[in-house]
Structure formats: structure tokens, C-alpha cells
Amino acid sequence: xxxxVHLAAHFPGVNNTTVWSDPAAGSxxxxxxxxxxxxxAERGKFDFLFLAEGLRLREQNGAIYxxxxxxxxxxxxxxAALAAVTEHLGLAGTINSTFNEPYEVARQFASLDxxxxxxxxxxxxxxxxxxxxxxxxxxxxxxxxxxxxxxxxFLQTVxxxxxxxxxxxxxxxxxxxxxxxxxxxxRFAHSDAHFDIAGRFDVPRSPQGRPVVFQAGDSEEGRExxxxxxxxxFSRHGTKEAGQAFYTDVKGRLEKxxxxxxxxxxxxxxxxxxxxxxxxxxxxxxxxxxxxxxxxTALRKLEEVWNxxxxxxxxxxxLPEVDPLVGEHTVAKGRASVRMNRDPLAxxxxxxxxxxxxxxxxxxxxxxxxxxxxxxGSAATVAEQIDDLVQSDASDGFILVPHLTPGxxxxxxxxxxxxLQERGVYRTEYPGTTLRDNLGLPPLGAPA
Amino acid sequence: MSTHLHLAVAxxxxxxxxxxxxxxxxxxxxxxxxxxWVDLVQEAERGLxxxxxxxxxxxxxxxxxxxxxxxxxxxxxxxxxVQVAARVAPLTRSIGLVPTAVVTHTEPFHLxxxxxxxxxxxxxxxxxxxxxxxxxxxxxxxxxxxxxxxGSLDPADxxxxxxxxxxxxxxxxxVEVLRRLWDSWExxxxxxxxxxxxxxxxxxxxxxxxxxxxxSVKGPSITPRPPQGQPVVAALAHQAIPFELVGRSADxxxxxxxxxxxxxxxxxxxxxxxxxxxxxxxxxxxxxDLVVFLDDDAATARARRERLDETAGAAYTSDALVFTGTPAxxxxxxxxxAAAGLTGYRLRPAALPHDLRQVTTGLVPExxxxxxxxxxxxADTLRGLLGLPRPANRYATV
Numbered sequence: 001x002x003x004x005v006h007l008a009a010h011f012p013g014v015n016n017t018t019v020w021s022d023p024a025a026g027s028x029x030x031x032x033x034x035x036x037x038x039x040x041a042e043r044g045k046f047d048f049l050f051l052a053e054g055l056r057l058r059e060q061n062g063a064i065y066x067x068x069x070x071x072x073x074x075x076x077x078x079x080a081a082l083a084a085v086t087e088h089l090g091l092a093g094t095i096n097s098t099f100n101e102p103y104e105v106a107r108q109f110a111s112l113d114x115x116x117x118x119x120x121x122x123x124x125x126x127x128x129x130x131x132x133x134x135x136x137x138x139x140x141x142x143x144x145x146x147x148x149x150x151x152x153x154f155l156q157t158v159x160x161x162x163x164x165x166x167x168x169x170x171x172x173x174x175x176x177x178x179x180x181x182x183x184x185x186x187r188f189a190h191s192d193a194h195f196d197i198a199g200r201f202d203v204p205r206s207p208q209g210r211p212v213v214f215q216a217g218d219s220e221e222g223r224e225x226x227x228x229x230x231x232x233x234f235s236r237h238g239t240k241e242a243g244q245a246f247y248t249d250v251k252g253r254l255e256k257x258x259x260x261x262x263x264x265x266x267x268x269x270x271x272x273x274x275x276x277x278x279x280x281x282x283x284x285x286x287x288x289x290x291x292x293x294x295x296x297t298a299l300r301k302l303e304e305v306w307n308x309x310x311x312x313x314x315x316x317x318x319l320p321e322v323d324p325l326v327g328e329h330t331v332a333k334g335r336a337s338v339r340m341n342r343d344p345l346a347x348x349x350x351x352x353x354x355x356x357x358x359x360x361x362x363x364x365x366x367x368x369x370x371x372x373x374x375x376x377g378s379a380a381t382v383a384e385q386i387d388d389l390v391q392s393d394a395s396d397g398f399i400l401v402p403h404l405t406p407g408x409x410x411x412x413x414x415x416x417x418x419x420l421q422e423r424g425v426y427r428t429e430y431p432g433t434t435l436r437d438n439l440g441l442p443p444l445g446a447p448a
Numbered sequence: 449m450s451t452h453l454h455l456a457v458a459x460x461x462x463x464x465x466x467x468x469x470x471x472x473x474x475x476x477x478x479x480x481x482x483x484x485w486v487d488l489v490q491e492a493e494r495g496l497x498x499x500x501x502x503x504x505x506x507x508x509x510x511x512x513x514x515x516x517x518x519x520x521x522x523x524x525x526x527x528x529x530v531q532v533a534a535r536v537a538p539l540t541r542s543i544g545l546v547p548t549a550v551v552t553h554t555e556p557f558h559l560x561x562x563x564x565x566x567x568x569x570x571x572x573x574x575x576x577x578x579x580x581x582x583x584x585x586x587x588x589x590x591x592x593x594x595x596x597x598x599g600s601l602d603p604a605d606x607x608x609x610x611x612x613x614x615x616x617x618x619x620x621x622x623v624e625v626l627r628r629l630w631d632s633w634e635x636x637x638x639x640x641x642x643x644x645x646x647x648x649x650x651x652x653x654x655x656x657x658x659x660x661x662x663x664s665v666k667g668p669s670i671t672p673r674p675p676q677g678q679p680v681v682a683a684l685a686h687q688a689i690p691f692e693l694v695g696r697s698a699d700x701x702x703x704x705x706x707x708x709x710x711x712x713x714x715x716x717x718x719x720x721x722x723x724x725x726x727x728x729x730x731x732x733x734x735x736x737d738l739v740v741f742l743d744d745d746a747a748t749a750r751a752r753r754e755r756l757d758e759t760a761g762a763a764y765t766s767d768a769l770v771f772t773g774t775p776a777x778x779x780x781x782x783x784x785x786a787a788a789g790l791t792g793y794r795l796r797p798a799a800l801p802h803d804l805r806q807v808t809t810g811l812v813p814e815x816x817x818x819x820x821x822x823x824x825x826x827a828d829t830l831r832g833l834l835g836l837p838r839p840a841n842r843y844a845t846v
Contacts, residue, residue, distance in 0.1 A: 077565035172476035
């Protein structure tokens, strides 16, 4: 059978992908925006809607970053509310494993899974920096090299809590007066270097047993973590070849954990611009890129690599002649770490070469280098590209990130989805009732 | 000031009587389903009630304060109350939604954005009832600290008082952090100024720089100021230290007087605490909590209570007065106690949905006949329903 495409959507948020200056851009915070976005995703038979998380407002040069959309709502609260206005759509949220406790996160995901009839998913992320920690009781306590160790043990602990109920304990038999069949239901004890907890977990087993688990990030530890414990991995690779290499690498790691290749989905993030023709889409895309990267934004993005104040530079002029400051990153705070882990001198060297070869200004270069996996073209072209990437094992599908809130998904759903359906590579109805079912993941056995 | 009474119901499992789940109308297999909670809150909204509270805790329900009791004959297991409120919000229009949050083990930053978001998804109907946890068993679920096993709950015991003082001081800090975070964005911080490329005016975002004994929080919030500015903060209080929390931190206190004279004493204590906290000019509601067994005739209500007690194997007792009778008799009591200064009531239905329906279809029409209760929702935010103004932002300079 032809490989089926999986699609999901990321609600546009705090980054310069989101074009807030467009007249069609609506609220990024009012619930109506989330409802409209979720309804479009469900109309398009998407697997899930995905919300990112931020735990401190970003800063640059010691001031709150003000050029992008700033602020967002609480993940669990929005997802629980969206469960009321959707029926099939998976509800996925990034929840940090550093500034939360397993007992609380386990009961929140179990609750979301109950309240959505089995549609909860968790993107497990870690954080260690003292900057974010300043908003939390624990503060910035975690050494960077312990990030994945804590994430792994956090996920394991949450899984133990969720598995402390088998699923058959609540009988609620009014005649006999037995509510719980097992007086020990929910009993747990976990002790390791990070968590030493014991007692009774208080949410009975949810429809999926546990949320579907996602992992994002491209590091060696991240790939291994995903291969061992995740149901899907979010990646970000610009070319078919890079996507195939990543796909082969990560899927190849599954066997040693006793897992099959289809037990882990690889879902890169992707933006898109759809036009009536390829030419029109290209024109529109160039316009969007300019909206996404203003001169001010270009300088701020460059500062993230240069690690120094570049506000005196002309964004329409050449790259700074000075080299990036190497060492502790002090300019930009609160950004996702994946973007920080490159060697800044190497990046600068590479960018200078690109700029000189093509005669690009700072702004033009930043437009060029900050492009993600983009689908730009007519609906037919985009459907063709997506199908090709999935059939050639560059991915199992995509997490689409529109540049407009909340209507940005509509052109894709209305024009591209029907073409994928015509090709026979995309569902016309949801196959199951839970997110696990819809993702084609193997059912979880009941815990022993 | 309106002469109307305010009315809330406290939702918990199958109702507050431990045998309520065995009643013929109960839905004990549905307690973890969204439909159950939507039905209850929609019923409360049909009765034009001000708000519902949704009980919660960070441990399995137990008859034993110190830890799990191993019982299998009562409702055990529940869902996160904030999420239940959020799940219900889009399917209701006017009623206030007040989930319980345990302040002792949770992060105020997370709860601040969760309640702000509940305010967004309900378009201005959110509140939070703060609750402390002194249970060592609950602390062991987090493993961050140990709480002393309290020998007694006797208010005269100095060790108990010291432990309570610490928990409630932390709760006051926690509420202060929530309130500062809600104000950390001015209402007009989002400017979308295309000319300068700025989405927000960062001068209108504020670090809260809270430093307390058990935690510090920098801010600003990640979530913009919610529709009500400040969602409603509620607390249940039985004695002096909790009364102080209501006086210094809450918009709404639930209290448990035994009779009208006691209600007068309790209201006096809360007002004194409010004055001592420098909030004499602010509206702080004090509502009486009552467990209710309601039927069309008093004998039926008494018989039902006896039947439930017999099923449970023990007579039901509560921290609040247990009322058994008709909606008209309850209306008499509520009217009488209101003269002592209570501005409303939170009724705990002994059995759900039975006693909730008795409130919405019996008590409410009775109070309306007496001119003591609204006949339509007259405001579209919870603050509006409670007669609380939308507060100015403490950080705004203009």
C-alpha cells in the first residue's frame, strides 16, 4: 500500500514566522483564534494541533524582545478547552520537564486524555537555564549535561504514575457498593537521582493509557532519546537528502530498543505558501519573507549569532566586519537552545561567503538563511512535493506552520488536502477514535 | 449594593455525601468524562448561579487526613480541576468557573497563566480557589519537602498553629505572585505598530521581582493580562489564620458558620482581617458554605439522608452545616443568615445531580419569588456578576 501522509498543524506563535503585521492577522491569544485554527485542522483531517511553550519572555540586549508576537496562553488550559469544540483532532502540547513535577504533569496529561476522549500528546522538552528558572521555585539548577538524563527519568516516572492504574479498577458497582476493585490502585514508588516520590496516583487510567509522546531536536542525545521513548520526532531539515539521512539514521536506531520502524513517526516542521500558480506563489512567498524579516528583525537575528549589539549597523548594508563574540551567550535570552549550539565563528564565516558570493545585504542574507522547509507553489505542486518526500522516506508527514493567525491553515486545507486525497495518500475520514489510532501507532498493552 | 443573594454550587465527584454515587440518579461510571461535567455546569447555569467551584487535590480522596485509607467503597480518582473548567468553558456562556488549585506544591507561574487562560477561554468568567495542603502523604508525591505529621488540628496547639501559619503565609505569597503576574502586562501592551516593527510596547510589560520566603518569581507573565484583569481569587476558611488569608488576599471567602450568630462572628473576623490588611475599601465577599439535602418535602429529604447514611455505614458529618429540608426552608435560612452580613452562599450538593437540580429548579425560583435572586444574568464576566470592578493595573503609570 502507498505510504500515507500524516499532517499536523502548529498554532503560529512566538517567532518571526508569524506575520502579525498583515491585515488578515488576528489575535494570537483570544480563544476564538484557537477555535478557528483547530476547526480548519479538523476539517483537513489533521492528526493533531500542536502548541509550543514559553516560560519566560525572550530578551535581547537586556530588553524584552518586541519585534515578534509576544505572549501566549497556557498549553493545558487551551488544549482542554479545544477538546470541547473538536471531536477527532489530537491535542499536543510542549511541556517542560525541568520546571514541572512528574506527579503534576502525569495528572494533567491523564486529565487531558480523559477530557478529550484519548487525544492527548506531549512534546517532552527540557530546559536548564537560570534565565527561565527565575520564574520558578527551583530556579536554574540543572546542569546542561543532565538535560536528557532528567528528561528520560521524568518521562519514565510519569509513565510509571500513569501505569499505576491498569484500567479495570473503577467498577462503580452501585449494587455491591464496590467503587474500586483494587484497594492499591495507583500505588507508586520511584527513586533515582532526580525524583524520590511515593504514594497513590489519583487519576485512573485514561483512554490512551498515556499521551502520545513527541520529541523535538536534532542532537545525538535527542535522536537516541526519541528512538528509545518517543512516538514521533519533530525535525527540521531543509532538503530531501538531509531529510532522508535523518530518517534513515533515526529509524535505524529503533531496533536496538525492540521497536519497529513504524513505531516512530518523523514529522518535520514546514511552512507553506499556496498560490493559484507556481509563479504567483513564489511572488507571494517573497512578500511573506519580507514581512517576516524586517530590517530590525534581521539585525536582531544576526545578534543571536554575533552575540553583540549590532543596532548601529544598516540592515541594508553588508555584514559586520567584526567577528562574533565567543563564550557565554549574553545577548539573546529565552530562545530555544537548538539554535544556539552552533559554532558562531563557523556560521559567520559561512554567512560571509554566502553574502559575498550573492551580493546580499544583512536583511537579504537573513531572509535567505532563515528559510525553513518550505512548500511554495500551486496546490498541485505542493501536493506533489509532499507526496514525493513521504514516499521517498524523507519524512512520514509534516507539521505545518502557517504564517498567519488564525486563518493561515485554510488555503492548505481547502486546496492541497483534496489533492492528496485524490492521490490516495491521505485519509478522507479519521480511522480511529484516539490520536494513537489516527497516527497508526501500535496499541499499548495494559500494564502488568 | 444589590439586595440579591449570590449563589454558587461546589461540585465534587458524585456529590459530597460519601454514598452519593450509589443513588439511583447518580452517574458513578461517568465521573471522569467531560459529558458529566458539562451537564452539571450547564444545569447550574440554567439556574443562573454566580459560579461553580470544582474541587481538587493532589492525592487520592481519603477519609484519613494523613494519607490514603485503602477504602474501595467510595469515589476515588479525579481530574485536574483547571482543565475540567476549561473543558466546560466553551459550552457555557455566563456562569463563573472556579477550579481549586493547591498552592503548596504548584508553581505560581504555571497557575497564573493557567487561570489567565481560563479567563480567555471563558471570556472573563475565571476564578481560582486556593487551597493549602498540610498532608505529608501529598508532599511525598512531590518529594521536594517534608511536612510534619500534625498531632492535632486543635487551633490551640502551638505546633499546629506554626505549621498552619507557614502554609498560609506561603499561600498569601502565591496569590500575590498570581496577581502581580496578571498585572505584569498592561492592558494595552500589544501595539502592533507596523511603522516601528514593534508588536508590543515593552514599557508596558513589567518584571514583578517577587522575593518571598519559599520562592521568588521574576516575571513578566508569558500570558497577556486576562479579560477580567484579575480573575476572582477565592479561599475556604474555618479559623483565624485562614480568615487572614481571605482578608489580605481573596475577593471571595467561603466560611462555615454553625448558625446565624456564628455567621455574624465569622463575618466580623474576616472584616477585621480585611481592615488589618489595608483593604477596608475593597469588596470582599463572604459566603456561607452549606451541605444540602433538598427535596420537595422535608420528610423525603430526611429519609434520603438517612438512607445515604445507612448505605455509608455512618452518619454524615461535615465542616459546614448540613441542611436537610425543602428549598423554601433553605431560602428561609439563607435569608436569615444574610442579615448577619453574608453576601451569598456556596451550596455543596449532597448528591449529584439530584441536589443541584433542587437548587436550580426549587431554591432559585423560591428566592426569585422573594425578590432575592436574579432572574437573568446581568453581566458577562464573573467580576461583573459579583459586583467587583475591573481593577486598575498596579504597574500602569497613566
